Amino acid sequence: MSDMFFDLKAASWRHDSQDELAFFEALAQRLDKSLPGLVTIVRERKLFSHEHPIVKLEVMMAERSYQVIREGHTLMAKRARIVRGIAISTLDMSFSDWLAELSATLDAYAKEHEQSRQSLEDFLL
DSSP, X not given: OOSOOOOHXXXXXXXXXXGHHHHHHHHHHHHHHHSTTTEEEEXXXXXXXXXXXXXXXXXXXXXXXXXXXXXXXXXXXXXXXXXXXXXEEEEEEXXXXXXXXXXXXXXXXXXXXXXXXXXXXXXXX
C-alpha cells in the first residue's frame, strides 16, 4: 500500500474494555516516540509508588488538540480547536471516535511530512 493509513480505530477494536487502559498506555508511548514535540504526556505521581500511570495524553496537530484524560478506570476523550494558543471550541467524544479522528489527522500529517512518514509507520503500524 503506497498511501499510509493509520487505522487506530481498527486497533481499538482489537482490545476489549478490560485492557483499555493498557492499550491507552501503549498508544501514548508510541505516539510520543513517533511525534516528538507534538505529544504531551502527564503521569500521576504518588509518593513511594513504583507505578506512574498516564493521566493525560495530548497530541497537538496544527489547529487541533486531541486529548484523553484518565480518571480512575475511565478514559475521557476530547478535541479542541486552537487559535493563537487558545481553545475556542471543545468537543467531548467517545474514545473510538477520538481514535478515528486522530487516525485521519495523522494520515494527513504523514502525507505533508514525508520525512516523518517512515518513523510513524515503524511505531504505529
